[in-house]
Amino acid sequence: MAMAAALRREGRRFASPLISSQPITHVRSSLIPEEHVPLGARSISTQIVRNRMKSVKNIQKITKAMKMVAASKLRLIQTRAENSRGLWQPFTALLGDTPSVDVKKNVIVTISSDKGLCGGINSTAVKVSRAINRLTSGPDKETKYVILGEKAKVQLIRDSKKSITICMTELQRNPLNYTQVSVLADDILKNVEYDALRIVFNKFQSVVSFIPTMATVLSPEVVERETESEGKLGDLDSYEIEGGETKGEILQNLSEFQFSCVLFNAVMENACSEQGARMSAMDSSSRNAGDMLDRLTLTYNRTRQASITTELTEIISGAAALES
């Protein structure tokens, strides 16, 4: 009995170097850090692998649930976003689209999400905003930022802290509606001097594709200037103005209304893009977790079988030694 036990102990000491050979080395190196294995103890423990499998399975469940939640939110918001697409079209039809207009005061309105885990959309929005900043900067020109959403704030505050005028977060606490956005727009217009407003957002094209877009809204003075200089807006003069005392007043109202309409559409599209991006991010995450789980299961089985084999070997060799 004691000899069998002694042999077993011997077997273990034999076993551990044996098992530390090829097939399991990668497992050992990644899963079983050497310092946790006291010398002489059974070093093949499935406990660690099992713990890891449990946590990966939980992560898979969580990400799958997040994907479902994002999908349902996307469904809700997608129809409304598509319905709001018609809102900016009359303005573009009237005033044209002038992204390369040359003005002194540019304000970049960056729209981003508040929550993370939504793929790369916030980073692309910030990259585009920074590039626009470089594009529109120059001698005696100034560019400022207005940031909607926590994620862009965090990124832009690192290098452009001085050029940020207004930051607004928690837009989506209540479902998005036009009233809320028009109040926002009013706020922005009151506090910021601008010649051109450039709104940067991710346009929702499909569940897997989001296009960074920049919409330009010009201030009434710039509109007048462009009309006079026979630029893109040359034929604005041919339009008769009904109502209001002066053309300037109408143009002022028009520009403010345009800004609120374009901002509404932009915010809705960005919200859609956020949910879509989160859906695909969580989908790939749960798929990765599934793959990881498969690999861990294989490792687990191998480990388990190896330890069974070790036990058998010990017993059999012990028995054989006793017999002979």
Add this chain to the structure above:
Amino acid sequence: MLRQTSRLLARSIATTQQPIRLMGARPMSTNMPATPVEDSTFAASWKKVAPLIDPPKTPSAFMKPRPSTPSTIPSKITVNFVLPYASQLTSKEVTCVIIKSNDFLEADNGLHAIRVIAAVCLCSHLALGSSFDLDTLLMVSKLGCVFLHPALSDCFYFETANDVGLVWGGIHESGNSVANRSGVRLLLKLTKLKEVLPFSTTFTPILIPAIHDEVDMVIIPATTGQMGVLPGHVPTIAELKPGVLSVHEGNDVKKYFLSSGFVFVHANSVADIVVVEAVPVDRIDQNLVQKGLADFTQKLSSATTELEKAEAQIGIDVHSALNSALAG
């Protein structure tokens, strides 16, 4: 899922055009490939600054190009009626075209009805008082929308349409939902939807809206008074005050009460009406209007700051406009 339903809807409309006058399916505004000249200067300057990042798209890339000015005055004016939540002149026809799907969708029209969308078809007339079993329900559900109204928890209502008129029905069923396919015998009692459900019958989610309407004339409430717009009108930008928009098509007049906005009339006889809210005049409640008017008059008299006075004045203006809309 909604995208798929709109795609299936487009296909179904294309195939079932004949019985009902349906406007064409709304094309997705993202798949319009216009690339105007303006973008090239922008793209060039972008490349110099940020060569590694793609330039962002601009709104004109997503917009269908407008028709050019015709040489002769067209006979009809094209109206694009845009609101923040809808972008069309909503059709008054309560026509139901349903899409085959097994999903439950939540109708976000504020009516809190869960809608099971059933199949692509326009049904034939169903006789009153018939009784149906589950198989027939499945057939019926192929013919129409099935609504589950949560307030009447064990009832299903469906709505079908044909070119003769609308037939509504309710199904009493003990317990389970359609999705469970419990095989319970269902008694179909056809009752008028109006009498059973407390809300109005213009179910906007099922309406198949037109992207634009070709009409004869529109009368808009500009700040300088009512203005009529006919085809061939001189290009105008008009600011609107709260008032009534009337759309004349043939002998049809449709009236909507608009909150303020703008109207652009272009040289190619396209009128863009951009407003924040629009309500068909027959849905305005007289009592609420009177109450609102009284409230705001009182607020004006008790207002102290300029801002409050201005707000109260706006309220009075809107409500008196509502009043005159109801009257005339």
